[in-house]
Amino acid sequence: MINITFPDGAVRQYAEGTTAMDIAKSISEGLARKVIVAGVNGQTWDASRPINEDAAVKLYTWNDAEGKNTFWHSSAHLMAEAVEGMFPGVKFWVGPPVENGFYYDMDLGDKKLSEEDLGAIEKKMNELAKKNSLYVRKEIPKADAVKYFSEKGDEYKLDLLQNLNDGEITFYTQGNFTDLCRGPHIPSTSLIKAIKLTNIAGAYWKGDEKNKQLTRLYGVTFPSQKELDEYLALLEEAKKRDHRKLGKELGIYTMDDDVGPGLIMWMPNGTVIIEELEKLAKETENEAGYKRVVTPHIAKESMYITSGHLPYYADSMYPPMEMEGEKYYLKSMNCPHHHKIYAAEPKSYRDLPYRVAEYGTVYRYEQSGELFGLMRVRCLHMNDAHIYCTKEQFEEEFRSVNEMYLKYFKIFGIDKYVMRLSLHSADKLGKKYVNEPQLWIETEQMVREVLINSKIPFVEVQDEAAFYGPKIDVQIWSVIGREFTLATNQVDFSQGRSFKLEYTTADNQTETPLIIHRAPLGTHERFIGFLLEHYAGKLPVWLAPVQVKVLPISDKFLDYAKSVAGKLKKSDIRAEVDDRNEKIGKKIRDTELMRVPYMLVVGEKEMNENKVAVRRQGKGDLGVRGVEEFVGEIKIEIEERRAE
C-alpha cells in the first residue's frame, strides 16, 4: 500500500500502482468524469499513469490552468493525427498549449492550407475524438526512438531527440498517431467535445528566419459545445471592444513609423484620461502619506550594475548611449532612482515609512514581433512608488497597499480579481534567488498573513518570485471576462543592501530598510487599454475626454449653445458645442458614436427658459432642466467618480 496525501492534508492508503483516476473514482464518479490530469509530488502526471510510491496528489479539472493546458496540448496531438491522416508525409515540430487553445508547427511540404482544409481537419478531428482513443504512454530507449523517426523521415523529431537521453524519452500514442512527448495528456480523446481551428500562420523553425518556414495551425477545444459557443461569442464581443479599434475611433492614441514601433503618442482625448488617472493616483497617494518625486529618464551604467539590472536584465533594456566617456541607459525601472532619493539624506527610524511616488516613464526593449497595441509597448508610464520601512512596519504598509488596490477596483467596477503570490524555491537559493533562506521564509509568511487577514483571494505559486523577494501579480478580469495582468507588487529585502540604504534605529544601530515596490494602476498604456475594453469605450463621466456635448437644433440657437458650454467650462466640465450645420438626429448619432456621456439639446423653448434637454448615453432622454441644476448634478457625478 502507498500513502496518498491530499491538498487538505488528509492521508489515505491505496494499492501500489493506483492511478489518479482510480483515486478520483474512489471519491466520486462525478469527479472521475471531470479529472483531466493530476499533480503528483509537484509534477503534472497523466491521470492514467500508475503511482508507485507515497505521494502528494492533486486532481486537476478543466477549471485549473493545469487542466486546460493538458486538454489543449492533447488536442494538438489529436489535430496532428487528423492532419497526418489527410496529408501523409507531414512532419511535426512542436505543439504546445497557448493562452486560449493550442498550435502545432508542421512541415507540409508544398501544401498550403486553405480555409476549406481547416473545416475538413475539424471534421476529421471530431470523428477521431469520438473514437474514444486512449493516450497511451510508453517509455522508450533512445535508439528505438531514433529508429522510429528515421524510418518515418521526420528530421524535426530527430532534432528534438538529440538533446534527450535514455531514460527520459517517452512516446504517446492515441489512435493511429504516435508522438515524441514528455506528456502529460488527457486520459482519452472522448473528453474533447467541441473543436474550432482558429488560424493558420507561418513560423520559422526554431524562430530563426534563416530556417525553413513551417505552417503553424492554431485551434481551441472545449469539453462541451456550450463552452465553445460562449467562447466564440466572447471573441465577437472582444472584437467590438478591441482597444486598438476604439483607440483610433475615439482619438485616444496613435503610433507613427517615423517615431518607431511600440512608442505610443497620446492624443488630446487620451491625455485627458491620463490626467484624470494621475489626479486619482495623486489624491489617493497623498492621503496615504506618499511624497511625490520626479527623476530623469536616463542614468549611468554604474547604477544599473549596482541594481543588478546589468547584466541580468540587459536584454530588456535599450542599448546604451555614450557620452563623455560614460555609458548611459534609458531607465527600464524607476526603483534605482528612488533608492538614490532615499539615500540623499540620512534617515532615522522616525523618517520611516518613507514613501515616494512618481508616474515614472520607463523604456523596455520588446521584440517587434511581441508588440501589441497598448498592451506590449516600448515606452511605459508607470503608477510607481517605493515604500521603505522597518520589518515591524511591513505588515501595516503592505496591508494599506492592498487596500489601495481594492479601492481602485471598486472605482472601476472590477469585480473579479486574484492575487498570485509567487514564492522562491529553496534549491535555487544563490542562483535564481538571493541566498537568504531565513529572510525568504519570514517575508513570504508576512505577505501570506496580510493576504489572509485582508480576505483577498490569492493563489500561491512556487519558484516564480523575483530575484530579491516574493512578489504578487495582480490579475483582473474585464466585464466580458477577459483576463489582464495589471501590476506586480514586490517585497524586496535585497536592493536596500545593494544600494547601502540605511536608517538609524532607536538604540542607534544601523539597519537596512525593507522595500515595497507597488504600482496598483499598472501603466497608463495597459490600464487604459483595459479600460477601453472594460467600458466598451463608454467611459464614466469623470474619465470621459468630452463630458458634455451641446447640440443646437439649428444655427439660430448657436449663441445660446455657446453660452451653455461656457457656463459648463467655468465649472471645470469638459464641454463642446456641435456647431456643424447638420440635422439634430445626425448630431445625436455622431455624439453617441464618440461615446460622449451627456448631450444637451437646445432649441427655442430651452433658450427662452434658460434650460437644456438632457440626454444620457445609453439611457436616452432624461428631461428638461435648468442649466444650473444640470451643472450641480453632473459635478457630483464627477466628484464621486461614479461608474454610471
Ligand SMILES: [Zn+2]
Ligand atoms: Zn504531448
Ligand SMILES: [Zn+2]
Ligand atoms: Zn520598483
